Amino acid sequence: MQLQAESNPALNTVTAYGERFIEINAVSYEHAVYFAPEGPVNTWQVHSIADINGTSLQEIAGVEKRKLDPLDFLDGRTGLSKADDAPEVLLIGTGQTQHFLPSHITQPLLDIGIGVETMSTYAAARTYNILMSEGRRVVAALLPLEQK
Known part of the structure; x- marks a missing residue:
């Protein structure tokens, strides 16, 4: 399905x-990819929903582990830090149908203010284009669709 007749080559x-x-x-692309409005389209080293883990999501979102201060728990801080240009939301396209990810995989990103949404790859592609066109900081990670 063609989504747009024209695309902005800068995005x-x-x-x-x-x-x-x-x-x-x-x-x-015939493999899983992740990308932001600007920058390269990267190969995502997952082949199915079962391959998605917290580390792979943190890598896509540009989150880094930082040294944990023993008193960070008092402020509810985790051992993660995000860059100033970190995405507001991470869209996960899970193939032909929507599959939810376990909360232990997504919660660390939610705790530092990065939203994580899972949906079918169709829906994630459309949602990404809308958010990107609005100037939002979004990253899409898309699994390819299965053959029928």
Whole structure:
């Protein structure tokens, strides 16, 4: 399905998707990818929902572990820190259908103010394009669709 007739070459835009591919700026990918509005389209080293873990989400979001102060728990701080340009939301496209991730995987990002939304890859692609066009700081991580 073609999403847009034109794309802004300065911004990563999902231009189409279909069975077993995702097209970003008219370049087709047949593997999982993650990307922000600006910068490269990266290969995401997951092949299924079962491969997604907290470390992979933290890498995509640009979150780093920091040395934990023994008294951080008093302020509810975790051992994670985010950059000033960290995404507001991380969209996870889980293939043909929506699959929810366990809270122990998403909670560390939620605790530092990064929203995590899981939805079908179709919905994630459309949502990403809308948020990106609004100038929001968003990162999409998309699993390809399974063949019917």
